[in-house]
Amino acid sequence: MIKLNKLVYAFGVLVLFTQMAFSQAVRPNVIIIYADDLGYGDVSCYGAKKVATPNIDKLAKAGTRFTNAHTTSATCTPSRYSMLTGEYAWRKPGTGVATGDAAALILPGRSTLPLVFQKAGYKTGVVGKWHLGLGPQGGPDWNGEIKPSPLDIGFDESFIMAATGDRVPCVYVENRRVVNLDPADPIKVSFKEPIGNEPTGRANPELLKMKHSHGHDFTIINGIGRIGYMTGGKSARWKDEDMADIFTEKAVSFIEKHQAEPFFLYFSTQDIHVPRVPHERFTGKSGMGPRGDVILQLDWTVGEVMKTLDKLKLSNNTLVIFSSDNGPVVDDGYHDQAVELLNGHTPAGALRGGKYSAFDAGTRVPFIVRWPGQVKAGVSNALVSQVDLLASFAALTGQKFEASTAPDTKDYLSAFLGRDKKGRDYLIEHAGAFSIIKGDWKYIEPSKGQKMSVQTNTELGNSPQPQLYNLAKDIGEKNNLAEINPEKLKELQVVLQEVKEK
Numbered sequence: 001m002i003k004l005n006k007l008v009y010a011f012g013v014l015v016l017f018t019q020m021a022f023s024q025a026v027r028p029n030v031i032i033i034y035a036d037d038l039g040y041g042d043v044s045c046y047g048a049k050k051v052a053t054p055n056i057d058k059l060a061k062a063g064t065r066f067t068n069a070h071t072t073s074a075t076c077t078p079s080r081y082s083m084l085t086g087e088y089a090w091r092k093p094g095t096g097v098a099t100g101d102a103a104a105l106i107l108p109g110r111s112t113l114p115l116v117f118q119k120a121g122y123k124t125g126v127v128g129k130w131h132l133g134l135g136p137q138g139g140p141d142w143n144g145e146i147k148p149s150p151l152d153i154g155f156d157e158s159f160i161m162a163a164t165g166d167r168v169p170c171v172y173v174e175n176r177r178v179v180n181l182d183p184a185d186p187i188k189v190s191f192k193e194p195i196g197n198e199p200t201g202r203a204n205p206e207l208l209k210m211k212h213s214h215g216h217d218f219t220i221i222n223g224i225g226r227i228g229y230m231t232g233g234k235s236a237r238w239k240d241e242d243m244a245d246i247f248t249e250k251a252v253s254f255i256e257k258h259q260a261e262p263f264f265l266y267f268s269t270q271d272i273h274v275p276r277v278p279h280e281r282f283t284g285k286s287g288m289g290p291r292g293d294v295i296l297q298l299d300w301t302v303g304e305v306m307k308t309l310d311k312l313k314l315s316n317n318t319l320v321i322f323s324s325d326n327g328p329v330v331d332d333g334y335h336d337q338a339v340e341l342l343n344g345h346t347p348a349g350a351l352r353g354g355k356y357s358a359f360d361a362g363t364r365v366p367f368i369v370r371w372p373g374q375v376k377a378g379v380s381n382a383l384v385s386q387v388d389l390l391a392s393f394a395a396l397t398g399q400k401f402e403a404s405t406a407p408d409t410k411d412y413l414s415a416f417l418g419r420d421k422k423g424r425d426y427l428i429e430h431a432g433a434f435s436i437i438k439g440d441w442k443y444i445e446p447s448k449g450q451k452m453s454v455q456t457n458t459e460l461g462n463s464p465q466p467q468l469y470n471l472a473k474d475i476g477e478k479n480n481l482a483e484i485n486p487e488k489l490k491e492l493q494v495v496l497q498e499v500k501e502k
């Protein structure tokens with residue numbers, strides 16, 4: 001009898017431990033490190049030879065590196081909108097590249113990626129680039145309480161720049177307030193007419209430490225012309241050189257603070273977007289000018305996050321995703337020698353196009369998932385889309401979400417964990433023109449847009465003719481097979497139309 005009791009007890013303990021291990025396994029910490037404008041060929045684990053990214057490579061070596069992962073759009077705001085809401089951005093007007101004073105695009109009352117985690121009992125945080133608007137219609141009150149903000153749609157903590165490094169206001173926003181703002185020197189921002197009397201890049205180019213190549217000739221902040229006019233807020237203005245350090249420090253302290261509870265961190269780096277202004281530790285280190293140097297800085301950032309997880313013994317219980325919001329661009333509006341010092345580097349790898357483009361370089365991005373013990377080391381060719389993170393993490397954490405507000409996100413957890421090697425049947429991309437990838441095939445809808453962006457020297461993928469490519473044989477989208485394969489063309493057109501009309 002005693003023996004039996006002991007056996008029952010031992011069994012009970014075993015069950016308890018298994019349950020504990022399981023419940024821990026399904027509530028890992030989750031960190032998304034989301035780079036800006038990082039191309040498919042910009043990191044060494046995706047084939048870059050002229051620049052080395054040892055920390056990102058290490059992540060890839062320990063996890064699954066995806067070769068066929070996609071953003072929903074070839075620019076920032078719509079990609080992020082789709083990832084955080086589970087709704088293709090093109091369903092909602094006004095989700096193109098947002099100005100610096102845009103009103104909040106994601107409003108309370110709908111499912112969001114951070115809300116999924118919050119409901120599952122996670123502490124949630126966003127650090128870095130936001131670019132999804134803030135405040136009510138008409139834009140936020142930079143000198144008062146900023147609402148709606150990330151805090152109203154599922155984030156417990158937020159330390160962000162409102163839009164981009166090249167747009168005013170050039171200040172950090174922590175939770176609901178601009179950091180270090182002197183009330184006696186209020187911030188004013190305008191994207192329409194000049195305000196204040198500060199020098200602009202257009203009127204005072206002699207004051208610039210980095211000259212603009214196109215656009216970026218409004219108010220000069222920290223020696224760099226920006227998009228938009230700004231006056232006031234002198235004590236709150238950022239110094240671009242310190243930005244990677246500041247964001248990294250905020251990300252690390254979020255992890256430290258919440259080390260004892262499940263957390264979700266959306267760490268959205270300003271690197272490698274323009275203006276590319278590395279800290280002096282990285283200046284000149286890549287031999288490729290500032291664009292290469294900020295790739296090194298980004299890699300350092302990733303290393304700091306990994307070091308923190310190791311130090312706190314959180315690595316095994318943390319699922320880390322590393323990706324980008326859209327493809328690469330070399331000259332995005334500043335003379336920063338990116339073109340001259342490219343040195344044979346191919347930011348898009350073998351893909352055609354780049355940021356802004358319907359060709360695949362616009363939307364096919366590096367995507368790495370590391371979760372030791374759960375995600376095998378290796379490479380996956382599964383077709384995955386960032387729009388599916390919401391439903392997939394809802395599945396992982398056992399949460400429901402509002403399918404009516406998140407109509408496009410689907411549970412592909414098993415593909416993201418490297419187990420299902422197929423992924424989606426098809427996915428939609430948007431860059432002015434719509435594209436659909438289905439199996440090996442990609443169709444780009446006819447569009448009237450320009451063929452080339454002369455300013456950025458990017459092939460935009462627009463054509464008045466339908467385009468059909470076999471990506472398995474022709475990853476560079478060189479041979480348009482629309483005419484010789486009308487059945488495949490029709491098949492993809494029908495599916496695209498169905499999704500658009502859904």
Ligand code: NG6
Pocket residue numbers: 036037075076077097131164166214215216227273274326332333
């Ligand atoms: C463009 C900017 C470009 C960049 C982009 C947004 C000009 C001439 N070009 O309008 O520099 O800021 O918007 O990039 O102003 S994104 O990655 O945030 O989508």
Ligand code: CA
Pocket residue numbers: 036037075076273325326
């Ligand atoms: Ca971007």
